[in-house]
Amino acid sequence: MNRALAAERLRAGDYAFVLEAEPDRMGELARLDPAAPFYVALRLLSPRPAASAAAAATVAAAAAVAAAPDAARAEVLFAAAAGRASGLVRREAGLALLSLLLENEAPSAAEATERAARALGIARGLIAEFPDSGEARAKFGSALAAAGEDAAVLKAFGEDGSRAVGDDERGAAFLAAFRGALSGAPAGSTAGSTAGSTAGFTAGSTAGFTAGRIAAKSRALDFFLSGPVGARHRRMYRTVAAMDGALMEEAVDAAIRARLSVFDKSYGDALSLFRRALELRPSLFFEYPEALGDLGKAFQYANGSKDFAGVKEGIALFSRWERELRECPESLRPAAFRIGEADVYRFRLLLYAGRMQRQMTQFEAADRFFFAALPLAPAGEQRDACIWYLLDNALSLSPSSAVALLKKYAPGWSDPSSFADFVDRLCGDLVAAKEWESLLEAFRVLRPVSGPATVARYAYVIGRAVSLGYLAADRPLELLERSGAGVSAIGSSSAAADRSRTAMGFFRIAFEADSASFYYRCLAASRLGENVDPIPAEERLNSFEVTDGETAKGPAGAEIAAVRRIEARAGGEPNGQEGRGGAGGSEGSGGSGGSGGASGRSGEAADFLRGFFDYGCADLALPYAQAMAASMNAAEVAAISSLFAEAGRWGDSIRFASQLQKRPGYRLDRSEMELLYPKPFRSEIEEAAARWNIPAELFYALARTESAFIPDVVSRSGAVGLAQLMPQTGKDVAARIKRQVELRFVEDGPDLADPRTNALLGGWYLSDLIRRFGSPLTALFSYNGGPARVKRWRNAETGLPEDLFLETIPFAETRDYGRKVLAAAAVYGYLYYGKTLERVVADLLPD
Structure with missing residues (x-):
């Protein structure tokens, strides 16, 4: 078989000729390209993606790969790549080969010894060639131990x-x-x-x-x-x-096995084992505080009955231990406790007793433990944990009591991000309780210690409360004046003008605070009459540079580019893997693995990643790409994201392109935004949007959020396809519309993995929800949280406008879903449908 044909078959995912060859001939693939054996080996070890119709002839061979990962062939292939390739391929192949040698059980003691010696030789080569590689160092230690x-x-x-x-x-x-x-x-x-x-x-x-x-x-x-x-x-x-199975006494063995059970979240088994350790050697838990923590978790979560017998047992035990430590004279304490360690143990005992009390929803009783623990808490994470429990307990009792505690403890937070879930829930609970003065006070306390997203949310909600007359303008205006927001004094005009001016001050804070997120920025812009343009005029014409023909769009362009890269690598040209031999050319050379990032010449990581697309392994590339993103410039990140898109890996393309958003101060150009918000399945999605009279930008945003445009994806709950429809919902909708549109069916109902069928069904379902609820945003909540549940929530908050109703939804997932889809719809309208961001928001979220 000539080189071009072999490359074409591998790129198409046809590995039949590889599987037909004897394992000891695997190294011959290096004649195609020194890097080729590495990617083929990864394919042989990994489940294959679903076969396409075009690859139907190779389904049997592909199924063989999926059914039985071929470690024997992969080992030969990794050895060939480690010996003949260079750069990152050489490094990764060496590491992968080491993993096979060290982790696969040998059939005999003699072979185990031989494999251990071989692994040690390879590991020494890794360390010599890649001394800065953390993963190579770790593998070296494992190889030394195995040998x-x-x-x-x-x-x-x-x-x-x-x-x-x-x-x-x-x-x-x-x-x-x-x-x-x-x-x-x-x-x-x-x-x-x-x-x-x-x-x-x-x-x-x-x-x-x-x-x-x-x-x-x-x-x-x-x-x-x-x-x-x-x-x-x-x-x-x-x-x-x-x-030596008799080495450890029974108590120690039970405690170790119990800790391993906690790691597995098998809390019932853990508690049984811990009880045996307690019976035989209770002092063990004072010698090892981590074991004490796991004992607390076992008591807390191993509740197998409604009477909380295990939880009560744990509270009684931890309370007794804490009392004995507290009352024991320092001179009589064990030596380990004589220089302050007793307070650390008392803190742990009190904290876990409080957590167990919370498990029974006895928040006031839990507070007694947490307040007693707080003065003993070590600074930093553990003190923050104790404060979090106090705040969360207070919020469970009433939002205003939580704000009172917030004023006391927020200035002393070590890591404000640890309180993000509490701060999120606090805002919603305050809005639901219509405690607007408390919301304003919470904002005053939180603003100096919180990130821009929190500041934007609270400021926008307060601005809306003022504009709607829920909150008098005088106190908010005083806060604005003290913060230097530049709002003129109150009382100089009508009450309505004062209210408007104060609301605009808070909208301005929201608009300027959350530049990294579109949702509150767009909402605030629509109130201020501002224009949000995520691509400044001077940057709109910027585009990333790509090489190797990747500007040629479509399958033909991608295939031409791939063949050119393979030929370049095989011939040792500059954009390959730096020649064939590398340093020494021995089997033992490798590197620091996908988790270790990339180093070396510019473009090396991008070259390495392109190999996944050249050899039909696009589905395996994302973990390596994410690990190496920091070593890549923006053009390379965009180019690899484009390759994911060309391979139909839209979700991977979006996730990898999002690396650019995380770079401080980086502004996306239009082409990069289009990678984050692509338009696959255009005919299917726009047909459904037009057929059911829903905005195309909204339906694109929904599909992006639901499935990342993976047409056959199935969620943990069983939802299928682009619009993530449950099979029963698909059947119900299909029965309603099958006379209006042509659908594809399979034996048990509509083919939800078919993009057009799924889009038509999902589009009708969304349009029906909009009709029933009268609001696109509430329809989105229903799409995610269920119509019955959302109807119940809405009936409880009938007086609030849509944007404030969102804040009160008790499910964080549904709140975030509404924000994500609305923000994505704004971007799609901006990029593809000639609308401004704020215009889309205004259309979908009218007053």
Whole structure:
């Protein structure tokens, strides 16, 4: 098969000829392109996306890839790419090969030893070629541990793991120190080094062995009971148990297994195990405060009965422990508590007792614990957590009481972002309770400590409350004058003029505060008569530069560009992977992995990412792209986003293009905004919008928010397709309109994965909701939250206009949905339908 045909088949996702070849021939793909084996290997290890009609001839081969990931072929392919490619492909291939060697179980001890030795050689090559790679360093530690090079592990990461970074390194350091201690070998020596066997454990004298077991037990306790636990700890627990299942006493073993159960959110199992540990050794929870925290979580969440028996048990136990610590004279406390540690434990006990009391919705009783805990709280995150519970409890009782506490504690917040959910709920509850004076007071307290989105929201809502006469203008005006907002004195004209002037001052704050978000900025602009232009005139003609023919649109242009890139890489031209051999050309070279970012010459990350599109792996590219985005300039980010779009990966394209919005001070040009707000399925969406008389910009915004234009996506709840329709809703709507429009059906109803059918059904459903509720915004709430629920909410707030009703919706998801769709509709109207942002908002949200 010639190079061009092979490249064409791979790009189309046809891997049949790869699967038909013997595994030991996989390396021949490097003749096509030194980078090709890497991408093909990733494909062989990953489930395939749904086959298109054009690829029907290769469905059987594709299904074979999906059904049985081929580690044997992938291993040969990764080795070929690590040996012949260079740059990021070489690095990533080496890391992927290491993962296969280290994580896949070998069929025999001899093969395990051989694979461990091979992995160590590759890891050494990684470290030598990519010394700054964090992932290469972590893999090196794992390889050392797998090869039984315990002395080298301890030298690299420290006997106590103090120089280890991340779970892989800490796990390697623990295992090396544990084996050394269990064998009785001095720290850092080679005695007892073994690749997982127990042969070295009898080295040394009986006394040394006994001392070693004590030291090994101590290391196990520190590793498993100190700090957070994760998947690495579970693997290490199995390894340790296989070495010496009798090493740890029953209480310790139960506590470790309980912590692992908490990590899995199996709180009932965790509580049963913790109870056994409490019975055998209750002091364990004072030696290891993280275990105490997990015990609190188990009591809090393992509530299997309506009487909260487990929660009450936990409250009683933690209250007793806290009282004993508080009343015990300092001279009689254990040594660990003599320099202030007792207060830290008392704080944890009180905090978790309060959390358990909250679990029973006994907020006033919970407050007693939280108020007692607050003076003992360490500064920073833990103090913020205690304050958050106090504020949230107060809000559960009444919004005005929450504002009273807010005035006391907000100035001392360590991290205001930790309170974002409380601040969000507070605004809605104050509006629902029509406590406008309290809302104004909350804004006064929050403005100095909050981000622009919060300031914009509160300011807009207060402006609306003033303009509607809900809030007298005098106190808001005083606040504006004190803040230097430039509003003229009150009383110089009519009350209506004063009210208007004050409202405009708050709208001005909202307009100028939230420049990063369209929703409140557009609402404020519509009140101020301002024009929101997200693309300033001097920037509207800017466009990103692309290379390799990527300006040629459509499948043909993309295919031409891909062939040119493949030919360039195979021939060692500048836009390839920097030649074939790289540094040394040995199998062992690799790099720091997708999570490690990119370094090296300009454009290297973009070249690496283009390979995913050249070899039919577009569905695997996003995690790598996101990890490398910081090393890419704006033109490269836009170019890769365009490749996602050309591959039909609209959701990935939007997510990756959004990286540009996160860059401080960066202003998007028109082409970049079109990547964030694309127009796929134009004929289907515009046909549905016209047929059911709904604004096209609104329906585009809904589809973007619902499905990111993935036509066959299925949500966790079972909603399908562009407009995310539930199957039963699709059937009901189809029965109503099937005589009016042509729909595609499958055995059990309309084909919701068909873009046109889904758009027609979803468009009719949205138009029907608009007709029933009389408002596009309330229709959007119903689309997300359900018509019956929204009707109940609306009936409770009949006096509020639509924009203020949004603030009162109790479901954060539905509130955010309304904001997102409305803001996206404004952008679509601006980009494609000749409307201003504020005009779209005014059309969809009339007074």
